[in-house]
Amino acid sequence: MGRKVEKSEEEWKRELDAEQYRVLREKGTEAPFTGKHYETRMAGTYVCAGCGKELFVSGDKFDSGCGWPSFARPAGEVEERRDLSQGMVRTEVLCPDCGGHLGHVFEDGPKPTGLRYCINSASLKFRPRE
Ligand code: FE
Secondary structure: OOOOOOOOHHHHHHHOOHHHHHHHOOOOOOOOOOOOOOOOOOOEEEEEOOOOOEEEEHHHEEOOOOOOOEEOOOOOOOEEEEEOHHHOOEEEEEOOOOOOEEEEEEOOOOOOOOOEEEEOHHHEEEEEOO
């Protein structure tokens, strides 16, 4: 299955910083409470740090206390995949356009969605509303 944005690992390594590469391409997780968008409250859009696809909007961001940026829903399409790694059953969230790892979605979010998209800051770039 092809993706809209396909690059070699060498290209990704060149374009992303080390932490972005580790999270997006190697499914890493940033340490909690350390990411640069954990406490971002400005109005705007969060796009994929790998390919620029719009993924989340500030109006859906909420303070979950979990240490990572948390959203009640995605802005549009995201890819979700069952993840059995690390002895847990989780749902991984990926960018549909470049396949980059974003984080996981859990069913303990606020109403009405009941969802918490728990997303690494390193996977996101913030574009403030103009
Ligand atoms: Fe992407």
